[in-house]
Amino acid sequence: MATSSTSSASTNSASTNSGSTNSSSAGRAASLWQRPWVRAAGWLLLLAVLVVLPLVMTEFVNQTLARIGVFSVAVLGLNVVMGYAGQVSLGQIFFLGVGAYVTAYGVSQEWNIVLVFVLACLLPAVAGLVVALAAARLGGLAIAMVTIALPIVGVPLAKRLSDYTGGSQGLSALFVEAPEGSGLYDDQWQLYVVLVIGGIVFLLTRNLVRGRYGRAFAIVKGNENVASSMGISPYRYKVLAFTVASLIGGVSGFLYMVVIQYTSPETMSFGHSIQLLAAMVIGGAASIVGSILGGAFYVLVPQLTNQVDASVTTLLQGVILLVVLFVLPGGLASLPRALTRGRRRSGAERGSAAPPTTPSSTPGSGTAAEEPETERQGHA
Amino acid sequence: MNRHSRSRRAVGIAVASALAVAVSGCGGDDAGRSGDAAEGAPSPGITDTTVSLGITTPLSGSTAGPGTCTVAGVTAYFGAKNAEGGIEFGDGKTRTVEIQALDDGYDPQKAKANYDQLKGDVFAMTAGLGTPTNRAWRDAAIADEVPQALIMTGDPIFSDTGESPWQLGFVPIYQNEGQAFGELLASSGQDLKVAILSQNDDYGDGYVEGFKSAVEGADNIAIVDELTYEATDTSVDAQITQLAASGADVIFNAMSLVPLVVSALQKAQQLNWKPSWFLPSNTSSPGAVLEPGGAAAFPGIYSVAFAKAPASPAFAQDEDVVAYLAALKQYGNYPDPPAFPHCQWSWMVGATLEQAFQNMGEPTRDSFMEALRNIEGFQAPLMLPGTSVDTTQDGQPAVSSVVVQKYNGRGYDTVETFE
Numbered sequence: 022m023a024t025s026s027t028s029s030a031s032t033n034s035a036s037t038n039s040g041s042t043n044s045s046s047a048g049r050a051a052s053l054w055q056r057p058w059v060r061a062a063g064w065l066l067l068l069a070v071l072v073v074l075p076l077v078m079t080e081f082v083n084q085t086l087a088r089i090g091v092f093s094v095a096v097l098g099l100n101v102v103m104g105y106a107g108q109v110s111l112g113q114i115f116f117l118g119v120g121a122y123v124t125a126y127g128v129s130q131e132w133n134i135v136l137v138f139v140l141a142c143l144l145p146a147v148a149g150l151v152v153a154l155a156a157a158r159l160g161g162l163a164i165a166m167v168t169i170a171l172p173i174v175g176v177p178l179a180k181r182l183s184d185y186t187g188g189s190q191g192l193s194a195l196f197v198e199a200p201e202g203s204g205l206y207d208d209q210w211q212l213y214v215v216l217v218i219g220g221i222v223f224l225l226t227r228n229l230v231r232g233r234y235g236r237a238f239a240i241v242k243g244n245e246n247v248a249s250s251m252g253i254s255p256y257r258y259k260v261l262a263f264t265v266a267s268l269i270g271g272v273s274g275f276l277y278m279v280v281i282q283y284t285s286p287e288t289m290s291f292g293h294s295i296q297l298l299a300a301m302v303i304g305g306a307a308s309i310v311g312s313i314l315g316g317a318f319y320v321l322v323p324q325l326t327n328q329v330d331a332s333v334t335t336l337l338q339g340v341i342l343l344v345v346l347f348v349l350p351g352g353l354a355s356l357p358r359a360l361t362r363g364r365r366r367s368g369a370e371r372g373s374a375a376p377p378t379t380p381s382s383t384p385g386s387g388t389a390a391e392e393p394e395t396e397r398q399g400h401a
Numbered sequence: 402m403n404r405h406s407r408s409r410r411a412v413g414i415a416v417a418s419a420l421a422v423a424v425s426g427c428g429g430d431d432a433g434r435s436g437d438a439a440e441g442a443p444s445p446g447i448t449d450t451t452v453s454l455g456i457t458t459p460l461s462g463s464t465a466g467p468g469t470c471t472v473a474g475v476t477a478y479f480g481a482k483n484a485e486g487g488i489e490f491g492d493g494k495t496r497t498v499e500i501q502a503l504d505d506g507y508d509p510q511k512a513k514a515n516y517d518q519l520k521g522d523v524f525a526m527t528a529g530l531g532t533p534t535n536r537a538w539r540d541a542a543i544a545d546e547v548p549q550a551l552i553m554t555g556d557p558i559f560s561d562t563g564e565s566p567w568q569l570g571f572v573p574i575y576q577n578e579g580q581a582f583g584e585l586l587a588s589s590g591q592d593l594k595v596a597i598l599s600q601n602d603d604y605g606d607g608y609v610e611g612f613k614s615a616v617e618g619a620d621n622i623a624i625v626d627e628l629t630y631e632a633t634d635t636s637v638d639a640q641i642t643q644l645a646a647s648g649a650d651v652i653f654n655a656m657s658l659v660p661l662v663v664s665a666l667q668k669a670q671q672l673n674w675k676p677s678w679f680l681p682s683n684t685s686s687p688g689a690v691l692e693p694g695g696a697a698a699f700p701g702i703y704s705v706a707f708a709k710a711p712a713s714p715a716f717a718q719d720e721d722v723v724a725y726l727a728a729l730k731q732y733g734n735y736p737d738p739p740a741f742p743h744c745q746w747s748w749m750v751g752a753t754l755e756q757a758f759q760n761m762g763e764p765t766r767d768s769f770m771e772a773l774r775n776i777e778g779f780q781a782p783l784m785l786p787g788t789s790v791d792t793t794q795d796g797q798p799a800v801s802s803v804v805v806q807k808y809n810g811r812g813y814d815t816v817e818t819f820e
Contacts, residue, residue: 080517080521081517081518081521084514084517085514085517088510088514177631177632177633180602180632181601181631183602183603188602188603189532189533189602189603189604189632190532190533190536190556190558190603191509191533191536191537193536193539193540195540195544207544277510281509281510281513281537282513282537282540282541283509283513283533283536283537283538283539283540284509285509285532285533285536285537286533287507287508287509287533287534288509288510290508292462293508320514323504323506323511323514324514324518326504327503327504327515331460331502331503331504332460332469332504332734333461334460334461334504334506335461335462335506
């Protein structure tokens with residue numbers, strides 16, 4: 022992996038070419054962010070907000086935030102396999118469903134909750150591994166074709182295995198209640214559980230995609246032949262990305278049961294997989310912040326459109342989706358970038374800042390090599 | 402430039418906080434936690450002049466048709482009542498009824514979100530369609546003590562008072578329908594051979610369970626063959642062929658999928674097997690099922706119903722039907738003739754709720770549930786003779802009585818005997 026740092030820089034700037042064009046202007050904000058005390062203070066502030074938020078918000082806001090957390094994790098999993106490793110997956114909802122069913126079944130059998138959590142992560146991961154071992158061999162879009170089958174198989178499977186899944190009536194599991202004496206309401210406690218588990222998953226995933234594996238994913242996404250020539254097995258990394266995505270899907274399934282407390286075959290319906298995919302694209306592919314924005318989109322837009330007119334929700338959602346894709350093709354995560362670009366463009370019209378606007382689309386420009394993180398992540 | 406970016410950030414923060422306020426505004430201004438209200442104090446969603454009801458139901462997606470009906474009927478009913486000045490409640494106050502309906506797209510997760518959003522604002526939830534979408538927030542409704550009243554699902558759990566103290570289903574459970582037909586056969590006095598074909602899930606099982614319980618002691622009924630199919634199957638030709646070989650006089654076909662029923666009717670004709678058919682209420686539509694299936698070739702097609710069909714010429718001058726169709730157009734935001742029976746059912750939900758409102762002594766959810774569970778022998782508008790609302794029987798939905806009907810070539814007629 023000695024060559025990987027330079028090569029990742031080149032693939033990054035090739036894949037997200039908007040990044041290198043504004044790296045100099047974004048650098049101003051970034052340089053402030055680079056100072057350790059600013060960074061530490063920023064994280065502490067975020068942490069403090071997350072700790073205090075559940076205590077001051079209304080029940081409905083807490084529940085909404087918890088739901089956003091659940092689907093952010095699901096979108097994050099999809100981002101690992103699609104955004105970072107470039108493999109189209111239409112089956113993410115299946116792994117969420119498996120995680121949810123494992124959790125519901127485990128709770129109904131009164132297994133230890135830690136064991137339930139581990140199983141809810143492992144079983145989807147194993148299922149994902151088995152599928153990926155076969156699908157990744159086919160290459161190209163075949164993995165998309167195979168993953169389409171997952172929710173299509175999942176729904177009748179959940180109905181058929183009614184001894185374990187409750188059939189079409191589904192399974193309820195109320196198991197995350199605020200501990201006695203904590204003084205917390207259930208919705209606050211559930212939000213904390215989602216924040217802690219989701220936060221850990223986000224941190225681990227962030228480390229994964231920023232490290233050696235993330236660079237390998239990016240090369241596999243950019244060009245499999247180049248990856249092979251550098252000793253990176255596209256097959257292995259595709260399987261790995263898919264398995265990680267399935268595992269994260271399982272975690273989101275566990276959280277789904279924490280928050281929604283009910284699962285049925287409808288949970289796994291194919292349409293939700295497409296909605297997750299749309300949420301990922303709208304949030305921002307290959308972006309950690311984009312996953313959260315995608316989760317927020319998945320949860321908030323139906324609520325918003327319901328407020329406008331409950332009888333045309335799907336229509337309005339389609340309009341919003343198209344508008345976002347037209348205005349921000351890079352997803353909501355690219356909004357700050359788009360804003361700085363717009364500002365610079367207006368500056369250029371006044372003739373004051375012409376030089377920085379020249380796009381340096383040459384691969385491997387100096388800033389890109391130094392800042393692969395900001396390149397890929399935006400300003401998390 | 403630095404100042405410029407700071408002001409831009411300030412704008413960003415302002416926008417973000419405005420969004421946050423907007424979002425939290427949806428939740429109402431109190432924290433909305435359950436169990437805070439003092440004993441006897443009015444429950445949320447009810448004032449001295451108004452009461453509000455919440456509905457979460459599919460208004461988009463493949464079940465949007467019936468889902469839209471579940472909102473339209475009850476909205477039309479209370480729209481007409483509000484226009485007359487409102488409803489006099491059991492506590493002597495006259496209130497108008499407001500309805501807040503949200504779309505869940507038949508997604509349990511969204512149904513739960515809608516419930517979370519509505520529960521602080523509405524007095525009771527009602528009329529929503531779907532088994533998974535109602536199950537998704539059943540536990541939460543029990544924990545929050547929010548009525549989930551007169552919902553549209555054949556799932557028996559909602560009618561079990563012990564398991565579901567704050568719930569009550571409206572439409573007959575699957576067992577009721579199967580049982581009604583079984584009783585008709587058992588009382589016919591004829592020796593009949595019955596073949597059973599059912600969907601291999603709780604839907605099919607419910608119908609078969611009801612049917613078998615009705616024919617259990619009857620010596621004249623012999624079940625000669627019993628097969629199942631999967632809800633995902635695209636053909637039941639093999640099952641029909643095998644059942645035809647049994648030479649049964651009657652086929653009890655508990656099938657929820659319209660295309661499969663049509664192909665089953667056609668396949669039996671190809672095999673020149675002409676039994677009488679029983680079809681569930683939701684797959685027995687004359688226009689969508691029986692005509693394409695060539696049902697006139699069979700000696701009899703039987704189904705069950707409890708609502709008058711507004712499209713039927715027999716009810717064209719019916720007082721209930723005329724009032725209903727007018728209100729649906731004027732108040733229900735439903736200008737077309739109703740395409741699904743759910744519109745009629747939802748109208749009856751409105752009438753049943755009115756009964757409960759008239760009998761509740763206090764403006765509380767407790768009092769409402771008590772009144773709701775005490776309606777007996779109520780003949781709601783649009784109900785067929787021989788059926789009524791009875792909420793006093795544990796384990797039964799509000800409407801558990803259905804009448805068997807026979808296809809007459811255009812629509813259905815109620816029959817007393819099996820011919």
